[in-house]
Amino acid sequence: MVMHEFDLIQHFFAHQLQPMRTDVVLGIGDDCAITTLPPGHELALSIDTLVAGIHFPDSATAEEIGHKALAVNLSDLAAVGAAPAWVTLALTLPRIDEVWLALFAQGFFTLAQQYQTVLIGGDLTRGPLTISIQAHGFIPAGQAITRSHAKPGDLIYVTNTLGDAGLALHYLQQKIDLTPQQMSIMQRLHKPMPRIAEGIALRNIANAMIDVSDGLAADLSHILTQSNVSATIHLERLPLSATLRQAVPLELAYSLALTAGDDYELCFTAPKNKQSLIKSKLKSATCIGEIRATKQHDPHQLMVQLDGKPYFVGVGGYQHF
Amino acid sequence: MVMHEFDLIQHFFAHQLQPMRTDVVLGIGDDCAITTLPPGHELALSIDTLVAGIHFPDSATAEEIGHKALAVNLSDLAAVGAAPAWVTLALTLPRIDEVWLALFAQGFFTLAQQYQTVLIGGDLTRGPLTISIQAHGFIPAGQAITRSHAKPGDLIYVTNTLGDAGLALHYLQQKIDLTPQQMSIMQRLHKPMPRIAEGIALRNIANAMIDVSDGLAADLSHILTQSNVSATIHLERLPLSATLRQAVPLELAYSLALTAGDDYELCFTAPKNKQSLIKSKLKSATCIGEIRATKQHDPHQLMVQLDGKPYFVGVGGYQHF
Numbered sequence: 001m002v003m004h005e006f007d008l009i010q011h012f013f014a015h016q017l018q019p020m021r022t023d024v025v026l027g028i029g030d031d032c033a034i035t036t037l038p039p040g041h042e043l044a045l046s047i048d049t050l051v052a053g054i055h056f057p058d059s060a061t062a063e064e065i066g067h068k069a070l071a072v073n074l075s076d077l078a079a080v081g082a083a084p085a086w087v088t089l090a091l092t093l094p095r096i097d098e099v100w101l102a103l104f105a106q107g108f109f110t111l112a113q114q115y116q117t118v119l120i121g122g123d124l125t126r127g128p129l130t131i132s133i134q135a136h137g138f139i140p141a142g143q144a145i146t147r148s149h150a151k152p153g154d155l156i157y158v159t160n161t162l163g164d165a166g167l168a169l170h171y172l173q174q175k176i177d178l179t180p181q182q183m184s185i186m187q188r189l190h191k192p193m194p195r196i197a198e199g200i201a202l203r204n205i206a207n208a209m210i211d212v213s214d215g216l217a218a219d220l221s222h223i224l225t226q227s228n229v230s231a232t233i234h235l236e237r238l239p240l241s242a243t244l245r246q247a248v249p250l251e252l253a254y255s256l257a258l259t260a261g262d263d264y265e266l267c268f269t270a271p272k273n274k275q276s277l278i279k280s281k282l283k284s285a286t287c288i289g290e291i292r293a294t295k296q297h298d299p300h301q302l303m304v305q306l307d308g309k310p311y312f313v314g315v316g317g318y319q320h321f
Numbered sequence: 322m323v324m325h326e327f328d329l330i331q332h333f334f335a336h337q338l339q340p341m342r343t344d345v346v347l348g349i350g351d352d353c354a355i356t357t358l359p360p361g362h363e364l365a366l367s368i369d370t371l372v373a374g375i376h377f378p379d380s381a382t383a384e385e386i387g388h389k390a391l392a393v394n395l396s397d398l399a400a401v402g403a404a405p406a407w408v409t410l411a412l413t414l415p416r417i418d419e420v421w422l423a424l425f426a427q428g429f430f431t432l433a434q435q436y437q438t439v440l441i442g443g444d445l446t447r448g449p450l451t452i453s454i455q456a457h458g459f460i461p462a463g464q465a466i467t468r469s470h471a472k473p474g475d476l477i478y479v480t481n482t483l484g485d486a487g488l489a490l491h492y493l494q495q496k497i498d499l500t501p502q503q504m505s506i507m508q509r510l511h512k513p514m515p516r517i518a519e520g521i522a523l524r525n526i527a528n529a530m531i532d533v534s535d536g537l538a539a540d541l542s543h544i545l546t547q548s549n550v551s552a553t554i555h556l557e558r559l560p561l562s563a564t565l566r567q568a569v570p571l572e573l574a575y576s577l578a579l580t581a582g583d584d585y586e587l588c589f590t591a592p593k594n595k596q597s598l599i600k601s602k603l604k605s606a607t608c609i610g611e612i613r614a615t616k617q618h619d620p621h622q623l624m625v626q627l628d629g630k631p632y633f634v635g636v637g638g639y640q641h642f
Contacts, residue, residue, distance in 0.1 A: 025363055025465070026465065026467060029468075029547070030401065030467050030468050030469070030547075031367060031397045031398075031400035031401050031468070031530075031531060031532060032365040032366055032367040032397050032398060032400070032401045032403065032458075032465070033365070033366050033367070034363050034364070034365055034401070034460070034465045035363065035364045035366070036358075036363050036364070036462070037357075037358040037364065042346055042355050042356065042357050043355070043356045043357070043358065043364070044353040044354070044355055045353055045354050045356065045409065045441070045442065045457075046352060046353040046354070046409075046442060047409040047410070047411045047442060047443060047444050047453070047455060048411070048444050049411040049413055049444045049446045049448075049451075049453065050446075051413055051446050051447065051448035051449075052448075053448075054446065054447055054448055055446070076352045076353050077352075077353060079352035079353070080351065080352050080353045080355070082353065088366065088367075088368040088455060089368070090368045090369070090370040090411070090453040090455075092370055092372055092451055120366070121366065121367060121368060122368060123368050123369050123370045123453070125370045125371075125372050125375065125376070126372065126375055127370075127372035127373075127374075127375055127449065127451060128372075128448065128449040128451070130370075130413055130448060130449070130451045132368070132370065132411040132444070132453035134368060134409060134411075134455045136366075137353075139355070141357070144346070144347065144353070144355045146347060146351050147350075147351050147352070148351070209352075210352060211352060226350070226351075
C-alpha cells in the first residue's frame, strides 16, 4: 500500500515521542512551524546535506543514516557553543520503503531525544536518496564562538580522539583489516556524537572553534584563514585511540588523525591563562599546539611538527568536488 | 578549473548583492549563522525541496530554477502571514557548472532582493540535482494564520487567478497548443511569485490560510480537515485568467483551476463581516465559496457546485509518491 506524503509524515514522524518544548508554538503539519526565541538569546542555524554513496557508504543502515544526518547538523551547533532546540528535515527518497523509514526515524529520534531537540517540520519528496537537515539552537547573545577570533598565543585543543572515523573508512575501503574487538571503531564513522556539552562548556573560554568534519588540518586552516593567524601543531600530542594506534603503523595513524574527515570532534583555541580552567571543565580536551602571528611571506600558515621537527604531510582535507 | 566548495560558495553566493539586515549577526562562512528575532515576534520557518525532473521540467533554465526554489519557500511564509527574513540553501549538484551556478544565483538573488531576504548559510554537495531551501520569517506573536482555525460561516477566497501553472504544464506535456501571445503564461509555472504582501495584509483578518501548491481542492481540503469543517465552492466564481479561458474549453479550465498545482496563490477563509475590509485591502482576492459545519455521515467534506448544482471532478491533487 502506498501512502500519501501527509500520511507518511504523520505515521513516521509526527507521532514520534518528542521532547516537549514551550518555545515551539506550532510544529509539524502546517505551512510553517512557529517558534519563539528566549529573551537575551541569539539563534544559531546550520543546514547540511547527506547524499547516498557520498556522505555515507552503501553499507550504512537506515538507523545509522538517521543518526548521522542529525548528528552532523547538531555538531555545527556544538561548534559555535549553541544548545540544540529544533530541526527540520528534507528527505528525498527513491521510493517508499516503510522498513527503511521506520529505522531511519529510530536513529533520528533517539539522538534528537538525547539533546531535547524537536522535529518541527519537513518535506518528503521523491528522487535520489538525499537528506538535508537544518538545525536551530540557542546561545546567549554575544557568546557564539566563531572561526574568526583566534589570537596569537592561544593554545589549540581538540576533544576526544582523532582519526577513528578515518580508520573505519579505511577498513570499509578494504585497505586494512580489523580484529573483531577493533570493529567497535565503526561506530565512530556511522554514529558520531555531536559534542554539544563541550561546546556549551567553552562559552566565554574559547576564542575560536570549528568541528572537525573535513579533517583537522583542513578545518583548523579555516580558523587560521578567517582569524588571519598561523599555527604550529605537534603530531606526537594528537590524541589517538588505542584502536587506531594498534590497527595501523604510527605514521598512518598520524595521517588519519590529521587529514581524515568525519570525526566531528571540536577543535578550538583559547588563551593560555584558561589552561587550568579547560583542564578542570573539559576532561576530553587535549592541547595540540599554539596560534602564532602570521609573518609576512611565510608560506606555512599551518606548521606540523613531530618531536620539534617539521613534518610534511598532505593536508588537503576532504574535497567536496 | 575546479574550485573548492569554499571558493565556490564565496564566488557565487557570499559576494552577491544582499540586503542589509541588522538581525543577522553572522552570515555565510562559519559553522552556523547567528541571528536575532525582533521583540514581540515569533519565527515562522519552512523547508522545501525541489528535485530535478520532478518539481521542475528539464526545460527549465537555471535562472528559473533559482527563482522557483526560493519562491515556493517564501510562499510558505506568505501562507501564515509572515514577513521573510533569512534563508539557507542546500544545493546538490552533479558537477560544477559555473554558467549554471551564475544563472541559478541570478534567479535566486533577484527574488531574494525583492523581499529583503538574506542568504545566511548553505551547503554545497555533489550528487543528483536537488535543492532544499529553508525560509525564516517574522510574525507578531500570536498572529500566525494557520490551517486549523476556519469557522463555519467563513467565506473562502483565493488570490489572483488559478490554473495558469497547470495550463503551462499542459503545454509542456504537449497536450495543448498556445499562441505566441499566450506563451507568457509559462512564467506562472517557472517563476511563481510568493504572495507575501497579501499574506501580511490578512493578519487579524483571515481565520485560516494555505498556499495552493498541490491544487485548490487538495489544499483547501487540508484546511477543512485540520479545522474540522466542510465547504462549498462555486466553480463559476473561480478566478480564471483570460489566457486560460481562451486556450482550453471551459470544463478543462475549471479542472485545472481546481486540481492543478504550482499556482502558489493563497487560499484563505475569513468571517463574513470582513468582506468589505478584504475588498478594500486586497484587490486580488476573489470569494469562491463558504465554510459549513461538518454534518455527521456527510461524505462531501468539499462540495463543488456549478451554477448551484453539484459538480463532480477528480480532486486528488498532486501525488508526491
